[in-house]
Amino acid sequence: MTASERRYSPETVTAVAELFNLRLSPERVALLAMEITEMYAEMDQLASVPLGDVPPATAFDARWE
Amino acid sequence: MSEAYELGLAEASAAIAAKQLSPVELMQSVLARIAAVDDKIGAFRTVTAESALAAAAIAETEITAGGYRGPLHGIPLGMKDLYDTAGVANEGSSAVRAGNVPSTDSAAMASLAAAGMILVGKTETHEFAFGGITPTTRNPWRLEHIPGGSSGGSGAAVAAGMCLVGMGSDTGGSIRIPAALCGTVGLKPTYGRASRRGVMSLSWSLDHIGPLTRNVLDAALVMGAIAGYDRADPATVQFPVPDYTAGLQSGVAGLRVGMPTSYFFDDADPETEAAVRAAAATLEGLGAVLVDVAPPMTDSMLACLWGICLPESAAYHQSMLRERGHLYTDQVRSILEVGEFIHATDYIRALRVRTLIQQSWAEMFTGIDVLLTPTVPGPAPLVDQSVRQLPGGGEEAVMTMLVRLCAPANLTGLPSIALPCGISSTGLPIGLQLMGRPFDEATLLRAGAAYEASTEHVGLLAPI
Numbered sequence: 073m074t075a076s077e078r079r080y081s082p083e084t085v086t087a088v089a090e091l092f093n094l095r096l097s098p099e100r101v102a103l104l105a106m107e108i109t110e111m112y113a114e115m116d117q118l119a120s121v122p123l124g125d126v127p128p129a130t131a132f133d134a135r136w137e
Numbered sequence: 138m139s140e141a142y143e144l145g146l147a148e149a150s151a152a153i154a155a156k157q158l159s160p161v162e163l164m165q166s167v168l169a170r171i172a173a174v175d176d177k178i179g180a181f182r183t184v185t186a187e188s189a190l191a192a193a194a195i196a197e198t199e200i201t202a203g204g205y206r207g208p209l210h211g212i213p214l215g216m217k218d219l220y221d222t223a224g225v226a227n228e229g230s231s232a233v234r235a236g237n238v239p240s241t242d243s244a245a246m247a248s249l250a251a252a253g254m255i256l257v258g259k260t261e262t263h264e265f266a267f268g269g270i271t272p273t274t275r276n277p278w279r280l281e282h283i284p285g286g287s288s289g290g291s292g293a294a295v296a297a298g299m300c301l302v303g304m305g306s307d308t309g310g311s312i313r314i315p316a317a318l319c320g321t322v323g324l325k326p327t328y329g330r331a332s333r334r335g336v337m338s339l340s341w342s343l344d345h346i347g348p349l350t351r352n353v354l355d356a357a358l359v360m361g362a363i364a365g366y367d368r369a370d371p372a373t374v375q376f377p378v379p380d381y382t383a384g385l386q387s388g389v390a391g392l393r394v395g396m397p398t399s400y401f402f403d404d405a406d407p408e409t410e411a412a413v414r415a416a417a418a419t420l421e422g423l424g425a426v427l428v429d430v431a432p433p434m435t436d437s438m439l440a441c442l443w444g445i446c447l448p449e450s451a452a453y454h455q456s457m458l459r460e461r462g463h464l465y466t467d468q469v470r471s472i473l474e475v476g477e478f479i480h481a482t483d484y485i486r487a488l489r490v491r492t493l494i495q496q497s498w499a500e501m502f503t504g505i506d507v508l509l510t511p512t513v514p515g516p517a518p519l520v521d522q523s524v525r526q527l528p529g530g531g532e533e534a535v536m537t538m539l540v541r542l543c544a545p546a547n548l549t550g551l552p553s554i555a556l557p558c559g560i561s562s563t564g565l566p567i568g569l570q571l572m573g574r575p576f577d578e579a580t581l582l583r584a585g586a587a588y589e590a591s592t593e594h595v596g597l598l599a600p601i
Contacts, residue, residue, distance in 0.1 A: 085478075092477055094458070104474050115440050115479070117440045119486075123486070126492050128489045128491070129488050129491040
């Protein structure tokens with residue numbers, strides 16, 4: 073998956089924000105669309121890491137005492 | 138020494154134990170120091186002068202009556218404005234939580250108070266710990282520079298003599314960054330070593346708490362009081378707590394010190410690199426063995442950090458962002474909103490990459506005992522500086538500069554200590570970082586103490 077495939081348009085941001093009950097002004101929508109796209113470009117670097125069956129590093133410990 | 142506020146914790150406690158200094162005298166000196174310089178620095182959000190003096194008087198009575206509790210008794214303490222402090226506002230340095238007055242203490246505040254420490258005030262944080270700048274606060278070494286963050290208030294307060302210990306929290310370097318930029322010691326213990334109960338979260342699986350102090354012994358004394366299991370913090374583990382002061386004089390003969398051949402010195406300021414390599418040479422001169430290592434998976438560190446931190450913080454702030462979003466600063470609000478858009482599968486991918494990072498770093502540590510690096514690649518940036526010019530050309534964002542060398546210890550959960558190792562030509566502190574094995578804070582403190590004893594860099598107060 074490449075960064076270009078994960079570009080958030082202002083229209084997409086608006087639609088998803090409505091789904092999340094997140095109220096955004098038009099100015100914030102434009103800014104957020106750019107920042108989300110930049111963040112996905114950063115995070116997509118992890119897509120090249122071969123993970124196989126590696127489990128997530130969660131911290132939950134089920135001990136009661 | 139001309140004023141009591143100039144004393145380190147251990148020096149002050151020795152004087153108190155010997156009844157050469159009273160807790161009231163020490164508190165009066167610290168409060169006078171705050172009154173004299175904090176209008177220029179802005180380290181404190183709240184100063185609890187009245188209750189601090191009352192508590193100091195009680196401590197004095199207890200000690201006079203033979204009830205000395207130990208080396209923390211009567212010592213002035215600054216708590217980052219993320220820690221619950223009963224009856225004293227805890228606002229995360231944010232208008233969003235204005236007027237939030239907890240009824241109970243955080244676990245750390247309770248432990249330190251039980252040991253006799255006295256709250257002198259709440260120190261400023263970058264809003265909700267979400268940044269490395271701490272915009273409310275200036276660096277006491279050079280007021281036109283930032284103190285770092287997010288525990289910038291604690292770093293500035295300790296460096297300027299406004300408290301003897303400042304507690305911080307560290308999700309991507311927020312104890313070690315201000316320690317490096319303000320010239321203090323900063324100890325981020327192992328993930329799960331100290332309870333975060335009653336501390337506002339930034340990212341549950343990356344958050345750590347720890348002290349900023351004048352010197353290594355002081356950090357060891359505080360660490361001994363806050364370490365341990367707490368059922369209320371599911372990250373804490375039942376693992377024996379050693380006496381962190383016990384081995385401080387044991388030296389570093391034979392200690393294998395990893396020297397990174399990649400990433401950690403990339404794009405470092407030349408003065409910073411020289412100071413950190415000189416520190417390594419100092420340890421080598423004391424009998425340590427320097428071992429070249431190539432830290433693995435460094436290219437994934439920041440993406441992994443953001444992939445975990447952003448959705449976890451967005452979850453923590455989910456309700457507040459909807460109810461009081463307009464009260465956040467624009468910078469933090471934007472970050473939280475971006476966090477809302479991170480897919481669950483991206484978050485889990487970051488957690489899976491974190492597993493590989495942990496495994497690969499464990500393998501690296503089979504050949505070394507500690508890893509020595511710069512804490513931050515250069516000295517404190519200017520206030521309002523958004524990018525840093527790289528020595529070889531190009532630039533990087535100040536946020537990236539501050540976080541990128543600290544993030545590995547948050548992702549791996551490994552303990553890490555920041556120590557001052559020099560002063561730049563611009564008059565700003567330079568810091569080194571030592572990382573160690575899980576729950577082996579003692580080795581970091583031992584190496585730090587050996588370095589401190591061999592140089593003049595640790596324990597300096599800012600010349601303000």
